[in-house]
Amino acid sequence: NDWAERGAAVHVQREADVNGNVQIKTIKKGVKDFTFGRILGEGSFSTVVAATDRQTLREYAIKILDKRHIIKEKKVKYVNIEKNTLNRLGDHPGIVRLYYTFQDERSLYFVLDLAPNGELFSVLKKLGTLNMECTQYYGAQLLDAVDYMHNHGVIHRDLKPENILLDENMRIKVTDFGTAKLLGVRNPVDGTAGDSSDDISGIPIEDERLNSFVGTAEYVSPELLTDKAAGKSSDIWAFGCILYQLLCGKPPFKASNEYQTFQKIIKLDYSFPAGFPQVARDLVSKLLATDPLKRLTIEQIKAHQFFTDMVFGPILWSRKAPRL
Ligand SMILES: Nc1ncnc2c1ncn2[C@@H]1O[C@H](COP(=O)(O)OP(=O)(O)OP(=O)(O)O)[C@@H](O)[C@H]1O
Ligand SMILES: O=C(O)C[C@H](Cc1nc2cc(Cl)cc(Cl)c2[nH]1)c1ccc(Cl)cc1
Numbered sequence: 001n002d003w004a005e006r007g008a009a010v011h012v013q014r015e016a017d018v019n020g021n022v023q024i025k026t027i028k029k030g031v032k033d034f035t036f037g038r039i040l041g042e043g044s045f046s047t048v049v050a051a052t053d054r055q056t057l058r059e060y061a062i063k064i065l066d067k068r069h070i071i072k073e074k075k076v077k078y079v080n081i082e083k084n085t086l087n088r089l090g091d092h093p094g095i096v097r098l099y100y101t102f103q104d105e106r107s108l109y110f111v112l113d114l115a116p117n118g119e120l121f122s123v124l125k126k127l128g129t130l131n132m133e134c135t136q137y138y139g140a141q142l143l144d145a146v147d148y149m150h151n152h153g154v155i156h157r158d159l160k161p162e163n164i165l166l167d168e169n170m171r172i173k174v175t176d177f178g179t180a181k182l183l184g185v186r187n188p189v190d191g192t193a194g195d196s197s198d199d200i201s202g203i204p205i206e207d208e209r210l211n212s213f214v215g216t217a218e219y220v221s222p223e224l225l226t227d228k229a230a231g232k233s234s235d236i237w238a239f240g241c242i243l244y245q246l247l248c249g250k251p252p253f254k255a256s257n258e259y260q261t262f263q264k265i266i267k268l269d270y271s272f273p274a275g276f277p278q279v280a281r282d283l284v285s286k287l288l289a290t291d292p293l294k295r296l297t298i299e300q301i302k303a304h305q306f307f308t309d310m311v312f313g314p315i316l317w318s319r320k321a322p323r324l
Contacts (some may be wrong), residue, residue, distance in 0.1 A: 010026050010027075011027045011029065011099075012024060012025070012026055012027075013026075027100070029100040029102055030102050031104055031109065033053060033054055033055065034052060034053055034060070034062065034111075035051060036049050036050075036051045036062070037049065037050040037051060040114075044073075045070055045073060045075050046064060046065045047063075047064050048063045048064070049062050049064060050062075060099065060111050060112060060113070061115065062109055062112070063109070063110040063112060064108070065079060065107060065108040065110075066106065067103070067106060067107060067108060068106075070108070075178075078178040078179065079108060079178065081177070081178055081180060081182065082178035082180075083101055085180045086110070086112075088152055088153070088154060089154060092145060092148040093171065093317040094144055094145030094148070094172050094173065094174055095148065095149070095173065095174050095175075096112050096113045096115065096173045096174065097112065097113045098110055098111070099111045099112070099113075112175075113167070115165030115166055115167050116166075116168050117165070117166035117168065118166060119161065119163075120138065120166060120172065121160070121161035121162040121164070123166065123324060124245070124246060124249065128249050129248055130246045132247070132277060132280070133322045134246070135247050135280070136307060136310055137319075137321060137322050138164075138172060138246060139239075139243050139306075139307070140310045140312060140316055141171060141172045141317070142159075142164065142172060142174070142239060142242065143298060143301060143302065143307075144312055144313075144316055145174045146159070146174075146236075146298065149174075150298070153183035154177070154180050155181040155183065155231065155232055155235055156174070156176075156180050156238075157179050157180055157181055157213065157215050157230055157235070158176060158179050158180075158215035158216060158219070158238075159215075159219060159235055159238035159239065159242065160215070160218070160238065161242060161245065162176075162216075163175050163176040164242075169320075169321060170321035170324070171317065179213050181230055215234075215238070217258040217261045217262065218241065218251040218253055219238040219242070220262070221233070221234040221238070221265075222237075222265050222290050225262055225265060229292075233293070234292070236295045236296065236301075237287065237288065237292075237295065239301075241253070243280065243284055243287070244284050247276060247277070247280055248273050248276055252288060253265045268288065270288065280306055282305070282306070283296075283305075287301070
């Protein structure tokens with residue numbers, strides 16, 4: 001039918017009417033439903049363009065991938081992981097939301113939340129460092145978003161300031177889930193793989209050793225370099241690296257090349273610059289623990305003195321961002 005020709009994908013939207021009756025609306029969106037605007041940025045396999053929905057006039061970021069390029073570069077798996085992961089993480093203020101996907105003969109399209117204030121990385125590069133108040137605010141938002149991911153069986157695996165975007169209110173939107181790991185569940189009784197609706201007890205389905213992916217050198221955890229086992233605590237390690245970097249302007253493990261950086265990570269070779277606040281030293285040193293089991297859990301991080309005045313939960317996402 002014409003939907004397929006128009007490259008429209010059918011999306012089902014449930015809406016309760018005044019009497020609480022759920023109306024099932026089918027929404028089909030395609031390229032023709034949007035007016036494309038300025039290019040927001042380019043990835044290795046993608047172009048992200050600002051676009052306006054012609055019916056609702058809502059603005060989005062549409063990530064466009066060239067099919068031939070995706071196939072040639074063998075990235076089909078990553079694209080489908082990104083789609084499935086974003087669909088699982090559909091409802092958190094700190095995570096880029098995926099509204100629609102569709103394709104036409106040449107391209108694939110992800111219709112995403114627009115984050116008009118770019119990457120936290122660019123802000124940090126411009127300011128050099130963030131003060132404690134800003135680091136606590138952005139650290140708490142990132143922690144809340146990671147907590148939600150982990151509770152939904154998703155390990156990001158490539159957390160870094162470049163993947164933390166800023167929305168119109170200067171609040172964060174975590175992005176880039178193409179290299180995430182989706183935890184399924186192995187049925188505790190007969191060891192078969194359950195589907196994702198089961199309780200996500202964090203037993204990864206695929207064999208760990210098959211994992212070739214490691215994140216960005218400066219944020220990779222030691223266990224990923226030694227025995228390929230990426231767990232939720234790998235995201236906690238990256239969180240520790242990001243907190244350190246927000247406060248002093250550079251990541252804890254950085255060398256002139258990737259190999260040297262990996263050496264530093266494995267040897268836990270890092271130090272705090274003079275003036276690095278003591279309470280932050282204490283927290284970071286309990287996140288950058290070589291043994292993943294020794295790293296603080298998210299609950300322990302929230303209870304740490306570094307976040308002593310922070311109120312976590314929904315209110316965190318209506319609070320005004322501190323002036324950078
Ligand atoms: N939702 C968004 N809103 C605004 N800008 C975005 C959004 N998503 C991505 N961008 C910007 O577009 C650029 C490309 O992003 P994209 O995720 O496609 O590639 P990437 O992950 O940055 O690059 P690579 O694929 O090489 O890792 C980035 O600079 C990013 O800052
Ligand atoms: O799950 C779906 O909705 C259907 C497809 C799946 C899919 N079809 C593809 C075709 C090509 Cl050529 C490449 C990839 Cl990665 C492809 N992935 C799809 C369409 C659009 C997007 Cl953004 C992702 C996946």
